[in-house]
Amino acid sequence: MDVVQADPEIMGGKLCFAGTRVPIRNLFDYLAHGHPLDEFLFDFPTVTRAQVLAVLDLAREKLVASAAAAPPA
Numbered sequence: 001m002d003v004v005q006a007d008p009e010i011m012g013g014k015l016c017f018a019g020t021r022v023p024i025r026n027l028f029d030y031l032a033h034g035h036p037l038d039e040f041l042f043d044f045p046t047v048t049r050a051q052v053l054a055v056l057d058l059a060r061e062k063l064v065a066s067a068a069a070a071p072p073a
């Protein structure tokens with residue numbers, strides 16, 4: 001299952017939750033401003049909890065991989 005999509009015909013090519021017009025950035029903005037996940041899901045009903053958890057897991061994996069590949073300080 002694809003979790004994210006970037007299509008120039010949808011939201012100008014911004015990275016969105018697959019099958020929606022909701023940019024991934026919206027999730028991180030909500031969380032960064034202290035809003036709970038349930039509020040995000042309520043405000044964006046086309047996004048599922050499973051999609052959000054998959055995106056967060058993907059972001060975690062990318063951060064961990066990036067940190068592991070970075071040269072020591």
